[in-house]
Structure formats: C-alpha cells, structure tokens
Amino acid sequence: MSTIVDRLLWTLFGDRVGLAIFLGALVFFAMTWRTNFLLNDNFTITNTMVGLSEGHLYIDRAFYKSTEVPTGGAGTLASPGTTVHDGRLYGENYGQLFLALPLLFGLKALAAVADLRIAVAGIWCLLFLGFCVQVGTIFDRRRFGILAGCGAALALFVVNVAVAPDLDVYWIAFMSLHSGSMVAAGFVGVLLHRLVGGMYSRRAGAFAGSIAVLATPVGFWAAIPMRHATTAVMAMASMYWFYRSRSTDSAAWATRFRALAYAPVGLTAWIFSPEGLILLVALVVVDPLTARSNAPRRLLPVGAVLALSLVPFFLTNLIVSGNPLRPPLLLDGFTGQQTVELAESADVNFGDGSSGGDAGGPGPDDGGSAGGGDGSGSGERTEAFVAAATSVPSLVALFLSKIAEALGIFVTQPERVYHTFVRTGFVDRATLGNGEPINLALLEAMPVAGVLVALPFVAVDRFRTVIAAGTPTASVRSLPRRIRAAGRDLSPERSTDLFAVAYVTFLVLSYMPTLPLHAQYTVRYLVPGMPIVLYGAFRMAAVRRPLVSATDAFVWTYAGGLLIGGQVAVAYLAFVTATMGEMVQFHALLSLALAAPLAVWVVVSTTERFEPDPRGGAVLFGLVAAATTLFLLLAGTQYFTSPRDLVIPVVRTVAREVSLV
Amino acid sequence: MNPERGAVYGVALVMVLASVASGPLVSGADLTHEPEALALDPGNGSVTVxxxxxxxxxxxxxxxxxxxxxxxxxxxxxxVNVKDVEGQPLVNYKLRIVEANVTNLRIYFLGEEEEEAGGLDLKIPRSSFEPSDGDKDSYEAEVIVVVRDNKGDGPRIVHRENVTVEVVG
Known part of the structure; x- marks a missing residue:
C-alpha cells in the first residue's frame, strides 16, 4: 500500500522538494482565494460549470449573475465568451471545467458532511503541516518539522475557526474551478523544479520551482477561475516531457516521453483552442528536427497520443456545434438578443442550506475592475474566421497572417511592444471605460524576466563557437540535411531551449495583434509563456550561481524584503492615500527599479570580465522576488477583491484590518 | 505508532471533528458566524437638513x-448640517462635470452618529479621469446634495451649487 502511494507521489512530484513546492504553493495560492468575480468572463465559465455539474454542456440559467448587468432574463447571461447555437447557450474552457469536475463533487461531498468553511480552513492547515513535514525532512530535521508543523497548524486552525464566517454552498461550483486552477499552478512549480533540477542540481531546481510559484504572475491567476494557470501547466508539461525524451538513455523511453509531450496539445485545445494550436506548432517545428529518429515506428506513438489527446476536444465540439473542428469559441457570440432556451428555476442543489441562485453574492468586486472582457470578442468571430478555422490549410494561412501582423507591429508600432513588455502606464486601449491604470506590463508583473537581457551576451559567445566549428562552404542543396544533422546532435538542453524559444515566440506573435489590451492585469494572455521565460533565465549560469552558492543571502533578503519591506510599503501606500490604480503603478515602478540592477548584475556576471560576489546577485534576486510576492499578495487580498470575500478566515480577517483600497 | 505520526494524526483528527461538528450532520453546533451585515434599512427614516x-x-x-x-x-x-435623524435616511452627494461627461456619486447612510454630531462631511473618493481630461485649465461642475427618506415623495434635492474644478499638474 505504502509503496504504491510512494510511487505515485514520486511519479507526480519527482522528489521531496517537488512535493514541498507543491504543498507550499497551494498554501500560498489559497491565501488569495476569494469568492468574487474579477472579470465578466468569470460568469461565463462558472455558469457553464454549473451546467456541467448537472450533466450538460449548455448554460440554462444565470446561477451566478453579474450585478452590473441590469437586464433580467437571458440578457444577464451575455457575458464575454458566451456563445449561442441552435437556441442553446454555451460557455468556454470546457477542458478546464472537466478537469475541475472531480473537485466539484469532492467539495459537494465535503459540504454534505462538514461545515464548508471550517473544512476548507482545515485542509489549508493540513497542507501547511504537510509542507512543514517535507521541509523538515529535506533539511534532516524531520522530528522538528513534524512537531513544529503540528503546533503551527493547530494554532492556525484554532484562529481560523475563531474568526470563520459562514460560507454559502452557493459558491461550490465557483470554488471547484479555483481549486483546479491552484493545483495546475502548483504543478507549474513542480515541473519547473524537475526540469531545472534534472539539468543542473536539486537546489537550482528548487529555486526555479519556488520562484515560479512566489514571483511570477502564475500566482496571480491561480485563485481566479480563468484558463491561464491551467494552460500554463500544459505548456510546461509538454516542455518537461520533451526534455525527458531527449535526456533519457533508453530509446523506448525516449519515444514514450516524446509521445507524452504531445498529450497536452489536445487538452490545451480543449481548454482554449488557439493556445493548443500554438503548442502544437512549437512542437511540430522543433520536435522532428531535434529527435533522435523520425522512423515511422517512432512517429506512430507520437501521432497516436496526439490523436487521442484531441478526442475530448473533438467530442465536445461535436456535441455542441455538430462539427468536431468547430469549438464553442467559434460559434456566434451571445448578445442577449437571440432567443434561447433557459431553465425555469434558477436553483441548484449543492447540499443542505443551498440558497440557490437568488442568494446573489457580491457581484464584480468593488474595485470596479470587472468591466473588461476577453479579447476573443464577437468582432473577431466573423464568418471568415470561422470558415478559416475549420479547414487545415486556411488555419495555417490564418496563423501565418497573425504572425505577419505581429511582426509588423514590432517594426511599425514599437510603442505597443514597449507598453506590453516594459511599462504600461495609462494606455487608452488598456483601460477602456473604467479609467484606472490597473494593468502591468510583463516586466512590471514579472521583474525577474529582466535578466533575459543577458541572453544576447550568452548567444554571441555560443555563436562564435558555432562559426568556428562550421564549414560555411558546403552547398545549399545539402542545407536541410545538415540542419537536421545539427538538430539531432543538439544536446537535450539545447533542444529544450529551441522548444522554449519556439513556444514563447509563437505565443507572443499570436497575441501581439491584440496587445496591449484592457483587463490584462499581468498581460494574462502571455502567462503560459512566463514559466518558460523563467526556465530561460535559469539556463544562465549567472542566474543559478548566486542562488545556489549564496542561498542564505537570498533567503534572508527575501524574507526581510517581504516581511519588513512589505509592511513599509503597505504603511506608505496607506499614508499617501493612493487609489487602486495608483497602488498598482507603485508596484510597477518598484518592479522596474529592482529589475534593472538585477539585470545589470546578471549581464556583468555573464560577460565574465570579472566575477562579482554571488551574494550581491542573491540579494538583488531576493528583493525582486519579495517585491513580486508582495504584489501577488496585495493584488489578491486588497486591490482586486473585497477582503470580505476571502476564503481562508485568518487571511480574511488580516486583510480586512489592512484594508488599503 | 511513533509519537510524530501520532501528533500528525491527532492534528488531522481535530480538524475533521471540528468540521463535522460544525457541519450539517450535527444540529445545534455551528462554529461559524454570520457575515457582518452591510446595511440595515437604507432609505427608511427621516432627516431635516x-x-x-x-x-x-x-x-x-x-x-x-x-x-x-x-x-x-x-x-x-x-x-451638511442635520437634525432630527430617525431611522436610516440616505444622503447622496453628486459632483457633476458636464464637459467631461462625468458624475461622481457617493451615498451616505445617516444614523445616531450624525444626529449627535449635528451633521457630516461629504467627500467624493479620489476618482480617476483620462489623461486627455487634463488638457483644459478648468471645468465647471455642479454639487448636488439629495436626501432620500420617507418625507415627501421620493428623493429631494436639498442643495445645488456651481463650483470650478481646477486642473493642476
């Protein structure tokens, strides 16, 4: 028994560090877990989830309704992403909803026998205990870890119970989506740890995984019912298996892992088809080029897994639209005007004491940030687009035209690139209507990404080596063969780099035509690429060295920065009475101010002119990570929520005391 | 069973028991409290400004x-100076800037506190405007104070005055 559990655990998490990262990530993400709506899109998928829990794919009533939409009846359901077909309403992100379905039944079962709020608080405390036990064991202080963890968990639980308000079972469908998303975001950290750990050392992996959890926008989207954390883990899984297929010695395992790398393609398409396509293109471009062998018997399993992974996607499309290649995303947008079939009663029974649809929890949070919709508005959903997306050659044409458009933007509208990646500020396109500058650019939301400016310096070095080794006189006719040969000879790490570059490039180019956009918060469209960007950072010795060799300096700076610096920042923001938009911009400037010296340090360290003290880099890393963690915590408990709606009682109480907005 | 394992199981047991005891299976015990009410009876009552x-x-x-x-x-x-506050009348404070097409509104609930103080200070929370709104030197605006209570039919305007909003910076 115990060995089966052990094997399952190690298959999922790799080692104890992976498990600790996962448990710690869940504890961290749950601190921002809240029962309110950030974006109007949330209504679409949560109402679809309610339908799914009753065994159908359509939406038949506004179980969760926006208090901002005054029209009654069907008009309430006209949130972005809702589509109509044959008189039925459909939602989006079906793959994500299906993955969360077991959690919904779990929460329902829990609510049937226990007090939901107390049980959730108890689970949170147990996760914390588990984290303490794992950390204690990692540092050879198992006994201490267990006893201290037990004491802390018990104390936390008592405080939680003392301040716990009721939690309406009304929120179960909503909370199941959060839970699924948090688990997905936790695995982003685990997989990055395993990937970097496999390439270098366990300690480097531990840092990569922890930073993914604590200091990237993945954490922002973990406790929000949106697709971003889930599609991020899919891309990460694909990349991880891709690496394993290159690094294993066994040809059989290489094929198995290679096939596995394609499994997330279909699942991602099931969640959000354009991102599935992006992942597929990245794999198709890089995988055959760098594989050991493209013999039919090697490709067959790959094709089989890809086909199999697409089955749920095709089936869902078939049931909804009658066309396996036409996802709900490409149906007509629902405007509230079309005639649709709805249920008569708005009630659903999530267990005793369910107050049904009319309980009407708070609508989009008071911050007024819920105005925005997804970029996939009805404007994009033209007939031509639908026709294009349902046949393969025109799909390729569409993809290429998007990329051409994006490349055009890089040349002709560099300011849009600047506002997306470096500094948002107040961009008209990015605020539409609600006026507050609440969006962050990529570097503002993920300052650690600034170290990527050192990549060209690494690349120049490599390029010299390649030129020196190359034979540029060979004929052009042999070029494809030579490229293939070079690809096959690439090391596992280099092959994975190629995949990372391909994926991030296609992701950025696909979304660039719509960016910058309102309601992006942390450039959410690019979230699936962010852990991969972090991977890129960890490929540089100048990033790993300070963390691995001056770990103490990093840890102390991070803890001090978060605990002391965090309090100073909160006190300062309260003192200057900033509005929400201004506070978000404060974080933006703080991120940029800390990203710059870190980037400079890494560049200097990369050029190897002289060897800077690793403690300096570790301190800079600690500050950047602490600033990002602080933003994630304040965004999730203050700026973009009413503290009343937080799920974990003790966090809720503290957040209400702080009450910045 | 070793003591460490016992401690972990003990802690877990406490949590399970507390959750179940507070849950639907056990009647009479509830460890959670009602969330604090936001407002009681807004608009019902009376006030003299x-x-x-x-x-x-x-x-x-x-x-x-x-x-x-x-x-x-x-x-x-x-x-706003008030007397004779009864129940929970509402005071709406509106600041309207016609040229910028903006109306800011804040609603106040009156109660015993205002009765004792003899009045209250109305303040519009800091609210954001588009950068292009800063192109002008100043805006003409209108301050409107409205009372909602049970006196008379519906809300009544108790004060209306023009003010100038200066653009700074």
Missing amino acids: TSVEVPDDGFRLERGKFGSDAYYLESPPVR
Whole structure:
C-alpha cells in the first residue's frame, strides 16, 4: 500500500522538494482565494460549470449573475465568451471545467458532511503541516518539522475557526474551478523544479520551482477561475516531457516521453483552442528536427497520443456545434438578443442550506475592475474566421497572417511592444471605460524576466563557437540535411531551449495583434509563456550561481524584503492615500527599479570580465522576488477583491484590518 | 505508532471533528458566524437638513502618483448640517462635470452618529479621469446634495451649487 502511494507521489512530484513546492504553493495560492468575480468572463465559465455539474454542456440559467448587468432574463447571461447555437447557450474552457469536475463533487461531498468553511480552513492547515513535514525532512530535521508543523497548524486552525464566517454552498461550483486552477499552478512549480533540477542540481531546481510559484504572475491567476494557470501547466508539461525524451538513455523511453509531450496539445485545445494550436506548432517545428529518429515506428506513438489527446476536444465540439473542428469559441457570440432556451428555476442543489441562485453574492468586486472582457470578442468571430478555422490549410494561412501582423507591429508600432513588455502606464486601449491604470506590463508583473537581457551576451559567445566549428562552404542543396544533422546532435538542453524559444515566440506573435489590451492585469494572455521565460533565465549560469552558492543571502533578503519591506510599503501606500490604480503603478515602478540592477548584475556576471560576489546577485534576486510576492499578495487580498470575500478566515480577517483600497 | 505520526494524526483528527461538528450532520453546533451585515434599512427614516456649506475652492484634477498618467479628482469636504435623524435616511452627494461627461456619486447612510454630531462631511473618493481630461485649465461642475427618506415623495434635492474644478499638474 505504502509503496504504491510512494510511487505515485514520486511519479507526480519527482522528489521531496517537488512535493514541498507543491504543498507550499497551494498554501500560498489559497491565501488569495476569494469568492468574487474579477472579470465578466468569470460568469461565463462558472455558469457553464454549473451546467456541467448537472450533466450538460449548455448554460440554462444565470446561477451566478453579474450585478452590473441590469437586464433580467437571458440578457444577464451575455457575458464575454458566451456563445449561442441552435437556441442553446454555451460557455468556454470546457477542458478546464472537466478537469475541475472531480473537485466539484469532492467539495459537494465535503459540504454534505462538514461545515464548508471550517473544512476548507482545515485542509489549508493540513497542507501547511504537510509542507512543514517535507521541509523538515529535506533539511534532516524531520522530528522538528513534524512537531513544529503540528503546533503551527493547530494554532492556525484554532484562529481560523475563531474568526470563520459562514460560507454559502452557493459558491461550490465557483470554488471547484479555483481549486483546479491552484493545483495546475502548483504543478507549474513542480515541473519547473524537475526540469531545472534534472539539468543542473536539486537546489537550482528548487529555486526555479519556488520562484515560479512566489514571483511570477502564475500566482496571480491561480485563485481566479480563468484558463491561464491551467494552460500554463500544459505548456510546461509538454516542455518537461520533451526534455525527458531527449535526456533519457533508453530509446523506448525516449519515444514514450516524446509521445507524452504531445498529450497536452489536445487538452490545451480543449481548454482554449488557439493556445493548443500554438503548442502544437512549437512542437511540430522543433520536435522532428531535434529527435533522435523520425522512423515511422517512432512517429506512430507520437501521432497516436496526439490523436487521442484531441478526442475530448473533438467530442465536445461535436456535441455542441455538430462539427468536431468547430469549438464553442467559434460559434456566434451571445448578445442577449437571440432567443434561447433557459431553465425555469434558477436553483441548484449543492447540499443542505443551498440558497440557490437568488442568494446573489457580491457581484464584480468593488474595485470596479470587472468591466473588461476577453479579447476573443464577437468582432473577431466573423464568418471568415470561422470558415478559416475549420479547414487545415486556411488555419495555417490564418496563423501565418497573425504572425505577419505581429511582426509588423514590432517594426511599425514599437510603442505597443514597449507598453506590453516594459511599462504600461495609462494606455487608452488598456483601460477602456473604467479609467484606472490597473494593468502591468510583463516586466512590471514579472521583474525577474529582466535578466533575459543577458541572453544576447550568452548567444554571441555560443555563436562564435558555432562559426568556428562550421564549414560555411558546403552547398545549399545539402542545407536541410545538415540542419537536421545539427538538430539531432543538439544536446537535450539545447533542444529544450529551441522548444522554449519556439513556444514563447509563437505565443507572443499570436497575441501581439491584440496587445496591449484592457483587463490584462499581468498581460494574462502571455502567462503560459512566463514559466518558460523563467526556465530561460535559469539556463544562465549567472542566474543559478548566486542562488545556489549564496542561498542564505537570498533567503534572508527575501524574507526581510517581504516581511519588513512589505509592511513599509503597505504603511506608505496607506499614508499617501493612493487609489487602486495608483497602488498598482507603485508596484510597477518598484518592479522596474529592482529589475534593472538585477539585470545589470546578471549581464556583468555573464560577460565574465570579472566575477562579482554571488551574494550581491542573491540579494538583488531576493528583493525582486519579495517585491513580486508582495504584489501577488496585495493584488489578491486588497486591490482586486473585497477582503470580505476571502476564503481562508485568518487571511480574511488580516486583510480586512489592512484594508488599503 | 511513533509519537510524530501520532501528533500528525491527532492534528488531522481535530480538524475533521471540528468540521463535522460544525457541519450539517450535527444540529445545534455551528462554529461559524454570520457575515457582518452591510446595511440595515437604507432609505427608511427621516432627516431635516438645516444647511449645506460648499467650500469655494479645493476642487482639483491632479495628475496621478507613480506615473499613472491618469488624472484624479480631489475634492474638499462638503458640510451638511442635520437634525432630527430617525431611522436610516440616505444622503447622496453628486459632483457633476458636464464637459467631461462625468458624475461622481457617493451615498451616505445617516444614523445616531450624525444626529449627535449635528451633521457630516461629504467627500467624493479620489476618482480617476483620462489623461486627455487634463488638457483644459478648468471645468465647471455642479454639487448636488439629495436626501432620500420617507418625507415627501421620493428623493429631494436639498442643495445645488456651481463650483470650478481646477486642473493642476
């Protein structure tokens, strides 16, 4: 028994560090877990989830309704992403909803026998205990870890119970989506740890995984019912298996892992088809080029897994639209005007004491940030687009035209690139209507990404080596063969780099035509690429060295920065009475101010002119990570929520005391 | 069973027991409390407004902090003197800037506290404006104070006054 559990655990998490990262990530993400709506899109998928829990794919009533939409009846359901077909309403992100379905039944079962709020608080405390036990064991202080963890968990639980308000079972469908998303975001950290750990050392992996959890926008989207954390883990899984297929010695395992790398393609398409396509293109471009062998018997399993992974996607499309290649995303947008079939009663029974649809929890949070919709508005959903997306050659044409458009933007509208990646500020396109500058650019939301400016310096070095080794006189006719040969000879790490570059490039180019956009918060469209960007950072010795060799300096700076610096920042923001938009911009400037010296340090360290003290880099890393963690915590408990709606009682109480907005 | 394992199981057991005891299977025990009510009976009651004092200046559009580029409306407190507060009447404070097509509204619930103090200060929370709104030197605005209670039919305007919003920065 115990060995089966052990094997399952190690298959999922790799080692104890992976498990600790996962448990710690869940504890961290749950601190921002809240029962309110950030974006109007949330209504679409949560109402679809309610339908799914009753065994159908359509939406038949506004179980969760926006208090901002005054029209009654069907008009309430006209949130972005809702589509109509044959008189039925459909939602989006079906793959994500299906993955969360077991959690919904779990929460329902829990609510049937226990007090939901107390049980959730108890689970949170147990996760914390588990984290303490794992950390204690990692540092050879198992006994201490267990006893201290037990004491802390018990104390936390008592405080939680003392301040716990009721939690309406009304929120179960909503909370199941959060839970699924948090688990997905936790695995982003685990997989990055395993990937970097496999390439270098366990300690480097531990840092990569922890930073993914604590200091990237993945954490922002973990406790929000949106697709971003889930599609991020899919891309990460694909990349991880891709690496394993290159690094294993066994040809059989290489094929198995290679096939596995394609499994997330279909699942991602099931969640959000354009991102599935992006992942597929990245794999198709890089995988055959760098594989050991493209013999039919090697490709067959790959094709089989890809086909199999697409089955749920095709089936869902078939049931909804009658066309396996036409996802709900490409149906007509629902405007509230079309005639649709709805249920008569708005009630659903999530267990005793369910107050049904009319309980009407708070609508989009008071911050007024819920105005925005997804970029996939009805404007994009033209007939031509639908026709294009349902046949393969025109799909390729569409993809290429998007990329051409994006490349055009890089040349002709560099300011849009600047506002997306470096500094948002107040961009008209990015605020539409609600006026507050609440969006962050990529570097503002993920300052650690600034170290990527050192990549060209690494690349120049490599390029010299390649030129020196190359034979540029060979004929052009042999070029494809030579490229293939070079690809096959690439090391596992280099092959994975190629995949990372391909994926991030296609992701950025696909979304660039719509960016910058309102309601992006942390450039959410690019979230699936962010852990991969972090991977890129960890490929540089100048990033790993300070963390691995001056770990103490990093840890102390991070803890001090978060605990002391965090309090100073909160006190300062309260003192200057900033509005929400201004506070978000404060974080933006703080991120940029800390990203710059870190980037400079890494560049200097990369050029190897002289060897800077690793403690300096570790301190800079600690500050950047602490600033990002602080933003994630304040965004999730203050700026973009009413503290009343937080799920974990003790966090809720503290957040209400702080009450910045 | 070793003591460490016992401690872990013990802690877990406490949590399970507490959750179940507070849950639907055990009647009579509930460890959670009702969330605090937001408002009791808004709009029901009555109030007499004796005077409203609107400062002449202090209404400003200021550039936002931390490079947020947007403009923010700063406004001085508007004093409303009241007596005979009963129940929970509402006072709506509106600041309308027709040229910028903006109306800012804040609703106040009156109660014993205002009765004792003899009045209250109305303040519009800092609210954001588009950067292009900062192109002008000033805006003409209107301050409107409305009372909602059970006296008369529906809301009544108790004060209306023109003010100038200066653009600063």
